[in-house]
Amino acid sequence: MEIKKGIAVSPGVVISTAVVLDAEDLAIPERHVGAEQVPAEVARFGQALEASIAQVQELRAGVTATAGKEIAAIFDAHVGILKDKTLLAQVEKEIKGQKTTAEFAVSVVMRRYADLFHKMSDRYLSERVKDIHDIERRIIGNLIGQKHYDLAHLSDDVVVIAHDLLPSQTAALDRRFVRGFATDVGGRTSHTAIVARAMGLPAVVGLGNITAEVNTGDVVIIDGNHGVVIINPDQEQLADYTETNRRRVGIDEALAQLKDLPGRTTDGHEVTLMANIEVPEGIDEALGKGAQGVGLYRTEFLYLTRPTEPTEEEHYEAYADSLRRLKGRPLVIRTLDLGADKFSQSKQQSPERNPFLGDRSIRMCLHDIPMFKRQLRAIMRASTQGDVRIMFPMISTLMELRQAKMVLYDVMEDLEDEGVEFRRDIPIGMMIEVPSAALMADSFAKEVNFFSIGTNDLIQYTLAVDRTNEKVAGLFCPAHPAVLKLIRDVIRVGQRHNISVSMCGEMAGEPLYTLLLLGLGLTLFSMNGPDVPEVKKVIRSTTMEHARQVARRVMSFDSERQVMHFLREETRKLVPEAF
């Protein structure tokens, strides 16, 4: 039994069997398997060897003509080593003798060879150690690749333990069987955290080296409420958590009663609650929780789940599918927000020094107009089939907004020439997620139909905190008075210009901030589907007058601690079961 403490990023508790994903570019931790698992590990190694040989032979076939004999000879040597019977025998002996995973056995045997190469006096031969590393990486890459494949073809419930989950990895998971996540690195708003919350699964991140301490097949408790992971729990802990889970189910059932009731304060002020989605299928779950539409469709997943950029048709299909599921309810489509922590396929090869301040999101789109137009055309074609609204992310200057709108008008003209129907007066909005946009909201308000506040980026850029760096993630706080002032001012500007202001950042889905946002005048909240009932519960428990008093009080504080403490107290008075 072992207890690990990390950052709680998605609530809930799960008790299940672990599947551990090693990272290809990190040292493989020593992992042991049960005696009954040994033959399977030997078989996995055999498959990985075969796959490796096939890959190298394919590479070799490709180089003969162009790169010449030298390189072909290197690949021949790799094949020779991969087919080496003594290597095979040594790895098998390691797996059987030490009862380790194939990954670890390969790394032990290859390290032994690498040491021998290093010791050689012959310079030429000692440099061959690079080939040994290359071969090791290839075999281990194939072993890990099998695990990825396995995670896409599960048949039992599991929790996934990984160093860090990449968007492409989570996209490939068989969601029917994944029950929770725990990772070595990450913060509250890392990709893993966002996906876990969207799926309504418990997750704990920033655990340090959990991948080295858990073995595939171990029983693990992930407590996403307290940020705790228990490896191989004892009877008492199992009983405790089973009981906690039963109580939670009771609270969820009570919240489910609110599904068809309006988000209205006790003195009759109505608020709209919408959902953030990543894939059209997410709409069904969100509507089931009582969402009144989609306030943020993150279209990145279209790009991350396939090997090449999606075609206009693929975009169109996804949007048309979403509108069919929504049956007339609104769909706010955010145009491509790739870059920084989310790379598209073509961007993966050129790392930026400071990606969060780099060529991401709308900037990337304006640098690749043909790609941008493919998405805009699909949105416009879908615009006749429901209540579609378009939203540009990461706008930081007026010029960017005007350029983006110009590209959109170009697309409209093209469609008109082609005789394709579209909605000319489609509502155009922008995200407020860069401090410059928040401070200039008054100018922007004259050129768009709505604002949507993206709190994750607004907080990171205002407070200069990398939200995925666990060493500073604690500084990332929506309650910081600087952030609250920006939010308050943007809402005021919206009211003055009579344009709608919504919030689609994570803050909108945290019941702790509901009273405050309500009191500041926010009338449209967009959040992950599972968060809708709790936020609605807070709204239905207060009067608008009270919310305004809370907001006035909060805006007089000068530290985030005061803000959070006060909000926790006030919310607990109204909804005791919320915390």
Add this chain to the structure above:
Amino acid sequence: MPTASIEVVITNSHGLHTRPVMQFVDIASRFASEIKVHKGGSEPADADGKSVMQMIILAAEPGTPLRIDAEGADAAEAVSQLAKLVEDKFGEE
């Protein structure tokens, strides 16, 4: 089980590097016999003549004496073909 043995000296320009090793293992692997290679000189070592890894690690430089031992039905033929490869400097110029 028949056995055969022969002593040779490495004379090609760079010794038993990757490519010569590949050629050696290629030929050795065609025979049913077990083939062992013993490196003499100042740092004696043994290798399985059918293992690329072990043969590379022998690091036999030019001038190194080798003894090739084979055991099996085709031992004599194996030893003679391998000795010829070494004596022919692995086909290098």
